[in-house]
Amino acid sequence: MLKRSFEPACRPGMILTVNSSGSTKERILGAAEALFAQHGFDGASLRQLTTVAGVNLAAVNYHFGSKDKLVEQVFRRRLDALNQHRLAELAKVVGQPQTTLEDVLAAYIRPALELSHDGNGSLFMRVLARAFAEHDDTLRQFLSENYGHVMRQFTAEFARLLPQLSKPELYWRIDLVTGALTHAMSGFGMIQRKSDVSEHLHREQTAQHLIRFAVAGLSHP
Amino acid sequence: MLKRSFEPACRPGMILTVNSSGSTKERILGAAEALFAQHGFDGASLRQLTTVAGVNLAAVNYHFGSKDKLVEQVFRRRLDALNQHRLAELAKVVGQPQTTLEDVLAAYIRPALELSHDGNGSLFMRVLARAFAEHDDTLRQFLSENYGHVMRQFTAEFARLLPQLSKPELYWRIDLVTGALTHAMSGFGMIQRKSDVSEHLHREQTAQHLIRFAVAGLSHP
């Protein structure tokens, strides 16, 4: 059921395409993303990680200070870009005369979807799904402190577009939709790869499905 | 970000009410459920676990064979009952002349909700949410082998009630709904405790919300 073995995790067909490209810090971050997605934060050891990254064992503590700090940087690297992207998209649609729920949801979902379709980005979505499942208070606080304002801005927009819903009701629905999206995004790494034909069309279809699902989940009577 | 420290995990206000009740095996299963929910399968050590359970360190390997087997039993104990309950509820509604989507979803959701509202059962839902996020193939196979027939039965019923949806479309929506439910159930351990007044009413409201959300997510045009 559990696996922490070292050797089989490095079998030939593995991801370990991360090494031999970019600086040491970037290689570590890439390998960390892949191994955290596969084996979790506890399950992935620094020895696996540095082997996959093709760097020395001590490099992690030299460049990041500790394993925990490395975890934090793995989150920061992706979430900074993701939430910036989300805010930019949101700013675009709220400026328009007739903002719809679909527009706002697209601003929330599309950036995450693009990330999950971009090679290593899909691995990060799995890391994120793991993190949500952890229910760790430290992580919760980290997310709230650094990216809480984004969620608050979107929530305010949802509240404006769905005035018939009470606050608890709205929060609840947002929570459910968030769960569905996280679940879906973290799974795309596997589903999506089944047919790589017309990648762009597939991505557009996916976006439409997710947005429609979210609209239905948020606005049903 | 990560915590595997031993001492603070056993601070006074902790869950550790598990010990000193029931047989050794049951105490171990209870403590395992709680610690796996909090710290994950890798993060929870057998030494924490046996301390919380009030049993000897060797007891786990004596009664279960290994830590992995213990994990499996933690799943079996709850999932056997849960899926049996689900099938019983499903059998009730499909026997009726006019089966609705709400009925089938209620048969799927209510048993899980009851489990998540029952003390340690809510901890198990968190364990389950973790397991889903792991994306572990071994676990996937375990679930498919032992409980796949339940999901297949429900899926067939969904397909019968939603003939306008293509198979891929249906599977997708089920996946999204499953993600939302797992996310929600695993979170109830925290949300629900905020107001313990009229527990039964709250539970009924929750069930209604989840079912309506699922109906909307599955059957939107």
Next chain:
DNA sequence: GCACGCCATAAACGATCGTTTGACGGCTGC
């Protein structure tokens, strides 16, 4: 009475963990 299975216990096993250390080469600026 006593041999035998069942279970709890303490102690130890080897392996692996995250982290630290000290030495070594390559580079820049004086």
Next chain:
DNA sequence: GCAGCCGTCAAACGATCGTTTATGGCGTGC
């Protein structure tokens, strides 16, 4: 030329991991 920082490296540190072993108490059946 050489002092000084930077990044890399092998090696070791103590701690903790899952698992195994040896011992002994306790009850049951012959």
